[in-house]
Amino acid sequence: MQAEDLDLAYTHLCEAMGRAGEARTPLLLAMVCLGLMSRQEALAPVLALIDEAEARSQK
Template sequence: MNSTELDTAYTALAHALTRVGQAQSPLFLSMLCLSLMSRNPDLGQVLALIEQAEAQHSA
């Protein structure tokens, strides 16, 4: 994805999170993550992204 496409996807995600509401956001994000992970054939890359997100969250 180029930067414009990434921005479009991020904006769509933000709008979807607003529509589902704060209470349903964790479930929505879990479902989205599982869907995206299932489309990535590289387990190592998926695990690295999980570690990266966790590290950024803990910082």
């Protein structure tokens, strides 16, 4: 994905979170994550990305 496409996707996600509201945003994000994970061919890259996101969130 090109940087411009990534920016558009991020903006679209942020707007969707705004419409969902603070209370429903965790559900929205979980549904997006599950949808993206289900499109992956293998388990290993998904687990690696989860580990990376967790590590970065701890900083």
